[in-house]
Amino acid sequence: MKKRINNVINSFSGRITLLMLVGILLIAVTVSTVVLFMSRNTFKNTYAMSQEKVFEQIEKDMSNFNDQLENVIDTVDSSWAFRRFLMADSPLSNLQTFQNIYRMEKELEENKPAGLDRLNILIIGKNGESYLSRTETVTMSYDAIWESVPVKRAVNEPDVIHYMSMYDGYTATAKETSVVIVSKALYYRESRDIYAVVLITLSREQMMSLYDYYINDNNSLYLVDESDTVLVSNDLPSIGKKMENEWYGSVKDSGDGRISYGSGLDLTIEKAALPFMDCTLYGVINNESALKGLYNTSLLVAICALIGALILILCVYLTNKTTAPLSQLVGRMSKTRQEEFTEYMPVEGTIEVRQLAKTYNGMLDDIKNYISELIKIQQDKRAAEIKALQMQINPHYIYNTLASIKWMVYQGNVEKTTAMIDAFISLLRNTISNADEFITIDQEVENLNNYILINRARYGDAVQVEFYVSANCTDCLLPKLLLQPFVENAFFHAFPSGMSGMIEIYMKEKEGKLEIRICDDGIGMDSDKARNVLNSDNGKEHFSGIGVHNVKERLELLYGREYGVEIKSGENKGTQVTVTLPAVRKKYE
Amino acid sequence: MNKIKTGMILFILITAVLSGCSDNKTEQAQKTVKTEAMEEVEVWLWDETFNVKAARMAAKIYEADNPGVNIVVRSREREEILSDIQRLLSAKMYDSLPDVIMMEDYDAQGVLSSFDEEFCELSDKVDYERFSEYKLRVCEWDGKRYGIPFDSGATALFYRSDILEEAGYTASDMADLTWDEFIEIGRDVYQKTGIPMITIDPTDMSLCRIIMQSCGRWYVKDDGTTPDIAENDALLGALKVYEKLIISNAGKSVNGWDDFISAFQKGEVAAVITGCWVVSNIKAVPEQSGLWRATQIPVLDENPDSVPMSNIGGSSWYVLKHGKNPEAAVDYVADMFGNNDEFMDILINEIGITPAVKNPAVYKSYEQTDPFFGNQRITKFLTEMTENIPPVNYGSSTYVIEDMVEEEYQNYFIDRRYEECLMAVESKAAAIMR
Incomplete structure (x- = not known):
């Protein structure tokens, strides 16, 4: 397994794929990170900027709202009906009251801000009268209202409008809920004596309608009065309590505008003082959560992975396709040396690979040509050598034969001597003078007979030689002196120390092959020795340069591997040499 | 071979992406289940x-x-x-x-x-x-x-027996009254005790509705869309009742719901003429237990259709x-x-x-x-009335028309030319309802 992985990594396509994988990952990660980082900052800024506009709108709306409330309060203050109702030292008549009440209602109606026609306005007069603009009941006693904090504040500072957050308002619908009470004292212009206090109750919903378009999961809003108490917020639990948020301390004393707060939480804070309310408005943008929805990270990763995978697959496919001929080439090249340069490459694939295949095929051709040429040269050379060898007769043989003839001359056996000289002359002529490489069986038998005759004259008649030649093969051609070495070998090695014996030579044509067997009934040899006989030159006194050892080589050079020499022998079982060669007949002109 | 491989990898990737999507869906489904829990x-x-x-x-x-x-x-x-x-x-x-x-x-x-x-x-x-x-x-x-x-909304006259007794009136005096009789008692009670009988609110003239329905009339005719004001003698009678209540001090002018409720709760008036739902507010003052009585509402003297049953x-x-x-x-x-x-x-x-x-x-x-x-x-008394309330079609503009009545009533009150007042209202109402 490990090796396979190694192979894959070291292969061409494996490396390209790996490189691509690393490259894609690197690009995906770096580009994503950089883009995310850049867009994060840009988004943060643009988001803060867009929210700033919204925030400014809230500031304006608050100011407008305050103006509207001021207008309502002015209406009450400047209305003769309300004045009469709230200031009257002597009670009005029933009819006057009937008309006055209607008049009050009408005037208030006309000056109520748009969208706030059910505004909860409670007016309590010093004279014990009270007026409520709505169809509901006041749940607090007259005296308790005068003792309440918003009224006290209004009385202490009669010139300004006071905003206060309260839990439980003055009326039934403001029970058990947090409301904002707007209070303002009404006083006589000259004496500055307070004659009434206007208390406007704003429900959470009414306040929220001023800023709810700013509020989302990421933004929150705090309206904080000068005593750090939260008047209004979408963060409901904080309403009516002191500001406790950790960012508040560091932001409180800075000027209006956009402030970045980075310790712990990544916040952008908008701050605006609302002097008409004696309050400060804080818009808090939680950048973490604002950005959270910006990116679908899993989708991003999925897209990257998908594209990456597609590119990888494509890359693997293409490189595989490109390098397939190369791998094929590699496989064939390693086989070539065993298969004798026959493995050609198909010419296909990219230009480079095609060129490579062409060149390789050409090279293969060249190598094959060189090798066959070389082989031919070698063969020619050997053939020439052998030809030279078969033309020469061992000088020792000549000396010894001449010495034997001399001895026979001394003996005076003229007839025998003459026969011997005739045989010797014939042998020499056939060997040296006849330049033909091939001779017929007849000629070869004649040569052998001459040779045997000389040998018998020299060494005695202990060994008999018999020829059995089929009639159909007498004119078959065979290389000159092919059989002589075997006969010589049998003479000298099969029958040591004057042992008598028989050599039989059979020749016949069989299925287009000439089969020659040379059998003796001598001492024979073991199979190791028999093998050596064909491969080594062990005789000292050869007739010619050709011995048993190069007969085989000669035949192979002439006819190919399917022809040759075979020796069968065993200790005291005689030796049988079989020579096979193609039957080629002499052509007579 | 390569093609098959490519196909397989693609298939695996697509399946992975799709299964990722389906995971999201199940998550969302779980979320909705959570919020639906309560x-x-x-x-x-x-x-x-x-x-x-x-x-x-x-x-x-x-x-x-x-x-x-x-x-x-x-x-x-x-x-x-x-x-x-x-x-x-x-x-x-x-x-x-x-x-x-x-x-x-x-x-x-x-x-x-x-x-x-x-x-x-x-x-x-x-x-x-x-x-x-x-x-x-x-x-x-x-x-x-x-x-x-x-x-x-069966309407009754709820009154403080103690205050009326102080002025010399018994339960039988309070039964089967006409409006004129009621106002006379009111005038007398006010003179004797300084306490008006009922509250009247120029911004919510509920007596108009009570009296109209007791006569089987309304601001609109039975079709619910045609104004019935200028010719409406029940409404005319109601406006006159208002006048008499004001002049006689039997009706105390107050403003709005809070004054209306606090007036009888504080004992500033001796009676309430309104729907039976007011009982809960009356009983909100336990000190007054046993002092209250309920009887039928007055009828209009001059109107034969008027019955002592109405709805508000x-x-x-x-x-x-x-x-x-x-x-x-x-x-x-x-x-x-x-x-x-x-x-x-x-x-x-x-x-x-x-x-x-x-x-x-x-x-x-x-x-x-x-x-x-x-x-x-009390429940039996009020419920029994319910079945005999003259049914009327309220139409869809009751309060719009009543606002006009209140406005014009203020204008015409001085001259007391109520016929003209109602004609003015009708022409406005007709314009609005067209």
Whole structure:
């Protein structure tokens, strides 16, 4: 397994794929990170900027709202009906009251801000009268209202409008809920004596309608009065309590505008003082959560992975396709040396690979040509050598034969001597003078007979030689002196120390092959020795340069591997040499 | 081979992506299950001592039986509920809608005429047979029933026996009065005790409605759309009653609901003429227990159609189709206020409701005597009247026309040319209603 992985990594396509994988990952990660980082900052800024506009709108709306409330309060203050109702030292008549009440209602109606026609306005007069603009009941006693904090504040500072957050308002619908009470004292212009206090109750919903378009999961809003108490917020639990948020301390004393707060939480804070309310408005943008929805990270990763995978697959496919001929080439090249340069490459694939295949095929051709040429040269050379060898007769043989003839001359056996000289002359002529490489069986038998005759004259008649030649093969051609070495070998090695014996030579044509067997009934040899006989030159006194050892080589050079020499022998079982060669007949002109 | 490989890898990738998507879906599904775990039903209504109290009691009982439902009762102003609902519905701002609202019978037709599609039809959820006919007419539109009648607005004259006794009047003196007689008693009581009989509010002339219905008349004719003002002698009679009440000091001019309630609660007036739902506010002052009595309202002297029975206010439950949990809301109101005799019995005891039903005898507390009203069988007395209230078609512009009446009444009061006053109102009303 490990090796396979190694192979894959070291292969061409494996490396390209790996490189691509690393490259894609690197690009995906770096580009994503950089883009995310850049867009994060840009988004943060643009988001803060867009929210700033919204925030400014809230500031304006608050100011407008305050103006509207001021207008309502002015209406009450400047209305003769309300004045009469709230200031009257002597009670009005029933009819006057009937008309006055209607008049009050009408005037208030006309000056109520748009969208706030059910505004909860409670007016309590010093004279014990009270007026409520709505169809509901006041749940607090007259005296308790005068003792309440918003009224006290209004009385202490009669010139300004006071905003206060309260839990439980003055009326039934403001029970058990947090409301904002707007209070303002009404006083006589000259004496500055307070004659009434206007208390406007704003429900959470009414306040929220001023800023709810700013509020989302990421933004929150705090309206904080000068005593750090939260008047209004979408963060409901904080309403009516002191500001406790950790960012508040560091932001409180800075000027209006956009402030970045980075310790712990990544916040952008908008701050605006609302002097008409004696309050400060804080818009808090939680950048973490604002950005959270910006990116679908899993989708991003999925897209990257998908594209990456597609590119990888494509890359693997293409490189595989490109390098397939190369791998094929590699496989064939390693086989070539065993298969004798026959493995050609198909010419296909990219230009480079095609060129490579062409060149390789050409090279293969060249190598094959060189090798066959070389082989031919070698063969020619050997053939020439052998030809030279078969033309020469061992000088020792000549000396010894001449010495034997001399001895026979001394003996005076003229007839025998003459026969011997005739045989010797014939042998020499056939060997040296006849330049033909091939001779017929007849000629070869004649040569052998001459040779045997000389040998018998020299060494005695202990060994008999018999020829059995089929009639159909007498004119078959065979290389000159092919059989002589075997006969010589049998003479000298099969029958040591004057042992008598028989050599039989059979020749016949069989299925287009000439089969020659040379059998003796001598001492024979073991199979190791028999093998050596064909491969080594062990005789000292050869007739010619050709011995048993190069007969085989000669035949192979002439006819190919399917022809040759075979020796069968065993200790005291005689030796049988079989020579096979193609039957080629002499052509007579 | 390569192609097959490529295909397989693609297939695996696509499956992975798809399975990723399906994972998201199951997550979302789980989230919605979570939020559905507690169904919230928001109820908007008014009157702390009456409607709100009833809804809260019902919520307590209902939540005990249905632990998955959370009922949020919000006490608001009647006019505010009406204007908010109309605003939200016409803007289709369904996010801010409540689930259940209570609507006064005068407003119901006006709202249903424009927004009947926005309310849940309750025809087959509630046994409507039990409710009084005149209530059913109010809460149906186009043959479909949308509201569940809650309380009757049967009108009575509630008075302080102690103050009247002080001025020398007994219970029999207070029975079967005409308006003139009533005003005379009022004048006398004021002179003797300094206490006016009733409150009158120039911004809410409810006596006009009481007197008109007691004569079987209304601001509009029976078709609900044709103004019936200039020729309306019941309305003319009512305006004259107002004049006499003012001049005689029998009627104390007050402003708004708070003054109206606090006047009788503080003993600043000796009587109240209004719907029976006021009982809960009367009984909110335990010190006055036993001092109160109830009797029939006065009739108009010169009007032969006038009967001592009338109706004022009264309201019904409506469920909004696009609230947060309409099914739970329907179940809540139908279960508690539509088909629940047992709970109605509790309400009779707790808030003194006068049920608007045909057969009130099914309630155990029906014939009960009430020590607060000197052991009068108050529920029985009020309920019995319910069946005899002359039915009228309120149309959809009751309060619009009444505003005009109030305005013109101020203008013409000095000369007391009420015929002209009513003609002025009619021409305005005709213009508005066309």
